[in-house]
Amino acid sequence: MTPEEKHLWYDYLKSYPVRFQRQKSIGNYIADFFCAGARLVIELDGSGHFTEEQQRIDAERTEYLESVGLMVLRFNNMDVQKNFYGVCTEIDRVVRKRMEQ
Numbered sequence: 001m002t003p004e005e006k007h008l009w010y011d012y013l014k015s016y017p018v019r020f021q022r023q024k025s026i027g028n029y030i031a032d033f034f035c036a037g038a039r040l041v042i043e044l045d046g047s048g049h050f051t052e053e054q055q056r057i058d059a060e061r062t063e064y065l066e067s068v069g070l071m072v073l074r075f076n077n078m079d080v081q082k083n084f085y086g087v088c089t090e091i092d093r094v095v096r097k098r099m100e101q
Helices: 003-011 052-067 077-082 084-100
Strands: 021-026 029-035 040-045 071-076
Touching: 003 029, 003 040, 003 077, 003 084, 029 052, 040 052, 040 077, 040 084, 052 071, 071 077, 071 084, 077 084
Parallel strands: 040 071
Antiparallel strands: 021 029, 029 040
């Protein structure tokens, strides 16, 4: 796990009231974080995700995950570093909304 993934896991998701898993295999992909109850995948993207090729790969991955009924929520590593509270607040908002459905 990257430092940002560790930070999000140990300082928020690990003790979140709805269960999350880390490094969850889904099809041919490994999601950074997965919440079955909310049908949610959280991906943290480092600088390598900003290349044209990686964006294409990420789009294919998202398309697959959405095709099996999951929502993909992406944050870049800078979001976690500079706005950790905002990232956690958005995750909580999305989980609560999806749990209502």
